[in-house]
Amino acid sequence: MTENGVHTDPAALDELTEAARHEHAETGADGGVAGYRASRTLGLGVELRRQLRRRRTQLVLGFVVLLPFILVIAFQIGQSNPNRRSGGFVDLATASAPNFVVLALFVSGGFLLPTIIALFFGDTIASEASWSSLKYLLAIPVPRHRVLRQKAIASALLSLLALVLLPLVSLGVGLAWYGAGDxxxxxxxxxxxxxxxxxxxxSTVYIVIQLAWVAGLALLLSVSTDAPLGAVGGAVLAAILSQILDQITALGSLRNYLPTHYSYAWIDLIANDIDWTNMAAGVLSAVIYATVLSLLAARRFATKDITS
Structure with missing residues (x-):
């Protein structure tokens, strides 16, 4: 939909109009809105329904569900040995359903999963600004901290849904094709x-925590720009750059401070004698990065001059 040369989201404007009508239906003697409560604005259910109706959300979740089937087809076309008991994660993928899940998480952890997180968090505020609906949302009025919090929670729930769907669907597909082995x-x-x-x-819980830094960075970029693609792309590029730098052994111990250095520490869980050292370091690193970036995002949004 285009209005005065500005692209807007029809669903967003309809909900904003309905909310504005509800909030301004009655005016008190002091000029304020009678019965207005900030806690009743921008309900989480409303935001989740909006996001679930968006095409990009449906495509992302659809691709996550489709990915395990694509992997199965690839192995069916190729020459895989379901009885293989040695080799790398790719060689062992068809040994059992659990191994197939491990492969799905392994191949998607470097690019796909960070991209999904960046998409949900990077698009959340920047898209409202690009549709020129953010200023109307704040004028309802919805407090800035509530706008950021509700949208961040909705993005977190959608990201969690995608990250949980992948191993669940992979497990079901793996059981159907490769059986419940060790x-x-x-x-x-x-x-x-x-x-x-x-x-x-x-392993899934660890991956969720480890990718929290991507969420924090994407949220910071989302409140800093009116271009959703820039926010999403910036977070994805940062993740790729960190992975590239992590491959440069000349950096030595400096690599330990990169946010992606412990991305695959969950692999240590697939052992009879588990070493928790790398996972503990990865959780601590992710929590610190996510906390700092989220606080910067909150501060930036609280002081930003909203013009769109």
């Missing part, structure tokens, strides 16, 4: 199927 690591350790489910759950 999870076999490249070092030869074999974990029983029941225990491997706990390992996969813990």
């Amino acid at each position: 999870a076999v690591s490249p070092t030869g350790d074999a974990i029983p199927f029941g225990q491997s489910l706990l390992v996969l759950a813990a």
